[in-house]
């Protein structure tokens with residue numbers, strides 16, 4: 001049997017039985033260990049059709065066989081394609097066929113395509129068996145990098161890899177993750193190459209292409225072969241870009257470049273039009289990561305929107321600073337959702353403090369380093385020591401020693417500790433470390449603390465540590481030590497975090513918690529005008545932006561910028577005018593990933609969010625339940641999870657409850673992931689349920705029926721209801737509340 005045949009048999013068996021032990025597989029198909037590993041890699045990592053249980057059993061996690069409940073129902077599911085499962089509990093629900101749901105979704109996806117350059121020459125140089133080994137080493141080096149940035153390997157294509165960022169799990173920075181992955185693969189290859197060169201006298205080179213765009217993802221294939229693949233132009237363009245890249249370079253499209261602007265240094269390339277691609281594409285060559293480490297730092301280099309509101313918060317921060325500067329050390333934990341303005345407020349305080357001549361330190365936790373111990377401190381030390389890329393380990397040790405000499409720290413203890421912390425070789429003249437890992441960690445933390453506090457003694461200091469929700473455990477432990485020592489230091493420690501972060505420290509009188517809330521309506525309006533450099537926007541546009549962004553400054557900025565760049569407006573001396581009728585504003589591409597990331601964290605209850613989103617920004621339990629195809633318990637559990645995650649707010653308890661999406665844009669994002677066909681079917685079902693079970697709504701809100709029938713594509717029916725809505729409006733009783741019954 002070929003590998004593919006064995007694979008097909010195993011998948012078939014798995015799908016039928018749900019669970020199979022590795023031992024059974026080895027017996028049945030006469031596999032050796034290596035063969036089994038290859039099968040596992042294909043089934044678990046590449047196709048994601050099963051998960052490993054304790055290294056003993058393979059558990060099916062793909063689609064259950066039709067008409068049969070999945071025996072693997074309690075297996076952990078890494079990837080749950082959205083779609084409503086088959087069995088249905090409500091007795092009066094319409095027939096199954098009518099409610100069939102596909103697992104496919106519309107998504108913004110960043111696709112990375114990576115291929116070996118010159119693989120034919122390589123194949124000529126090596127024996128096939130050696131070639132296989134080399135290719136495997138290359139693939140596993142790539143896979144390791146891809147895993148680090150949480151990309152998804154959709155397919156191994158010969159010596160190429162097709163990788164998705166944004167599916168099955170979206171991250172707020174998928175495009176940046178893809179570009180970092182590309183650069184890191186090239187870096188990883190240079191390590192691999194030094195080994196290959198020594199062993200076999202060869203070197204590998206790759207080309208990487210990246211593009212971001214709309215795709216439909218879902219299960220493809222038949223029989224026992226299922227793959228989750230993205231359809232649309234996006235993967236093809238990524239592959240074409242890859243072919244344009246010089247060996248060991250990364251090439252990205254303008255669409256991707258727009259999403260990572262400022263985070264990488266890029267050059268525009270002059271290239272011929274791509275074959276088979278409708279639009280000519282601007283194409284960029286990525287040189288390196290830039291100095292800016294976050295979206296906010298990029299914004300700082302471009303010029304920030306002048307501060308709106310936040311007077312009270314700034315007042316509190318200034319008072320805490322004054323206390324700290326007088327020697328009553330303070331700690332402030334600033335919390336709020338992504339984009340609410342934490343970094344902006346920090347920046348404001350940094351400026352205030354800097355103008356008084358105080359010292360400022362800024363540390364950042366990173367989403368890519370959540371498990372690397374003391375990451376923000378190490379990163380800060382490296383900057384402080386002014387290391388250059390080309391520095392040898394000896395130069396780096398010398399720089400460390402020179403800096404440390406300016407402190408009262410015992411060098412013979414601290415040099416070996418810091419050298420280890422910074423992954424440098426043991427410094428020769430100093431005694432080697434003879435400590436248990438735990439002792440070493442404790443002593444390192446103590447030394448870092450002593451070093452900081454000595455600095456603080458010289459000068460009042462503002463220490464900012466951003467984004468604690470990404471902090472590793474030892475950084476949090478270290479901050480705990482710092483907080484204990486803080487009350488006597490001339491130090492204000494300002495920590496920022498998102499609401500999901502739970503501080504592990506006890507309440508202390510010098511510890512203040514501050515939560516940032518969303519802008520009020522006038523503040524939202526002020527923000528729009530400031531983003532438009534003080535020029536007023538037409539009232540209609542302003543209203544739509546304010547309504548859709550719900551007082552989240554990041555949303556306001558991105559949506560306003562999108563409108564300004566869209567060609568919908570014409571600039572006049574001190575204001576803008578509309579060039580035509582105003583369409584509903586789309587979600588800016590820059591916000592897609594961050595909105596999807598919020599939804600994907602709750603992948604298992606996404607159907608509830610999607611159906612709710614089809615009902616509107618606001619919906620009642622009663623109506624949702626009436627169109628929900630599964631049992632009530634699943635529905636209530638789903639709603640509770642959405643409420644707990646603060647994606648929706650709840651008023652009252654089921655069956656009387658009503659729900660509101662916290663953000664209009666999240667509602668929109670959930671709605672837009674639905675395939676057009678699914679969307680239409682949902683609208684049709686909603687309209688029919690309204691007609692049969694909610695006669696009052698039909699009478700008082702014909703426009704709601706009209707809306708659902710319009711979206712369902714039932715134009716004649718829609719027209720009838722629009723007419724009734726018009727008559728009611730003329731009669732003076734028109735109260736359009738879309739989505740509320």
Ligand SMILES: Nc1ncnc2c1ncn2[C@@H]1O[C@H](COP(=O)(O)OP(=O)(O)O)[C@@H](O)[C@H]1O
Pocket residue numbers: 296299304305306307308309310336337338339340341342343344345553554557
């Ligand atoms: N009060 C404000 N006034 C003006 N711009 C703001 C304000 N708050 C936030 N912004 C802008 O909104 C964007 C998102 O804010 P940011 O501070 O990065 O959010 P967070 O750190 O909470 O994720 C930034 O570009 C920032 O400059």
Ligand SMILES: [Mg+2]
Pocket residue numbers: 296342343344466
């Ligand atoms: Mg921030």
